[in-house]
Amino acid sequence: MSSVVPAFGPDAPARLAGLADVTASDAALRRFLHGLPGVDAVGLEARAAGLGTRSIKTTAKAYAIDLAISMIDLTTLEGSDTPGKVRALCAKGRRPDPTDPGTPHVAAICVYPDMVAVAREALGEGSGISVASVATAFPAGRVALPVKLADTADAVAAGADEIDMVIDRGAFLSGRYMEVFEEIRAVKQACVRKDETAAHLKVIFENGELSTYDNIRRCSWLAMLAGADFIKTSTGKVAVNATPANTLLMLEAVRDFREAVGVQVGVKPAGGIRTSKDAIKYLVMVNETLGDDWLSPEWFRFGASSLLNDLLMQRQKLSTGRYSGPDYVTVD
Structure with missing residues (x-):
């Protein structure tokens, strides 16, 4: 494409201009990324483990589950x-627990x-649930850029509100x-619709293939400088996906990025992430690292399929005092 969407909207603060030189050339970008502080792996893992031991009261647990x-x-x-499976998933996303209309709906399908078109139709208007689509030859991303852009544009044209792209890990x-x-930047441009609105862009790193914490920090800053609306740990298709430590590192990166340029990015x-206990640990980590500003679906998401069932079972237990078991929730 001949032009790209600016990395951030017109309301981005003037401080962002101070980083313009960082992306002016390959050499400048390299200097900046390799000039970021090195990650203390022992300290990072210890802090992540420590946050995972925090206990919360029953009322707070109920709030955290919802x-x-x-x-x-x-x-x-x-x-x-199949279309039928996607429609069933959309129905579950809208009414996760059909016996309890007070159960919140999910953020996205x-x-x-x-x-995408099947999900868009199944959700209908006014559901409050976004349609997200993986793109750019997910999960490996091993195709030429024009194919990645066409993949993205097709998903957006079909009604995707959010695009989850994979970076070229080899590059x-x-x-x-x-x-x-x-x-x-080019994929971000492909997220723009004809009416000039745009799907949000989540950039997937595949942390398990980046190998080092230093690479994860560099990749976080690289994606944010390029205009990512969200940074995402992984595809869920490799051996090492989200971990408390690599997620904590990304949380610290978005915190530092906002302090530097005033732009907030989601994680x-x-x-x-399969159990309520795991999910609550991540929420504690978000609260302790970033505070209330990120404690909403607008800024923090869980990429999951089986997690919802465990959350529903734990929610039912808090409500009734009985653990109903997996037979009492729908099977995905």
Whole structure:
């Protein structure tokens, strides 16, 4: 494409201009990313583990469970996905517990691009639930840029409100940072609709393939400089996905980025978060690291499929005093 959407909207503060030189050339971007402070791996993991031991009272737990439900990107990303499965997932997202209308709905339904129109129709207007779509040849991303842009544009045209793109990990690990930066900017442009509104862009790093905490920090800043609305840990398709430590590192990055330029970016851990206990640990981490500003679906999401069922079972237990078990929730 001949032009790209500015990395941030016109309301971004003037302080962002101070970082303009950072992305002026490949050499400048490299200097900046490699000039970021190194990550103390022992300290990071110890803090993440410590936050995971915090206990919360029953009333706070009930609030946290409802909050976690409202933050879920309810996801199906399988080759065996059918329109019927997507419609069923949408119904579950709208009414997670049919016996309790007070249960909050999920944040989004996340599907492959060819299922976006099905999800859009199934949710209808006014559901309050976004349609998210993976794109850019998810999960590997091993296609040419024009194909990635077409993949994104098709999903947006079909009605996607959010796009989850994967970065070119090979380019990043080879040190071709400007190539990754420009690809994110180009995908952001492809998120723009004909009416000039735009789907939100979540940028997936695949932390398990980035290998080091320093790389995760660099990738976080690279994506945010390129205009990511969210940064996301992983695809859920590799051995190492979201972990407390790598998510904490990304939370610290968005905090530092907002302090530097005044722009707030969301975070989405995905893959391996299956229980209410796990979800609450992540919410504690968000609260302790970022505060209330990020404790909403607008700024924090869980990429999950099985997590919702456990949250519903725990919610029922708090409400009735009995643990109903998995037979009392729908099977995805």
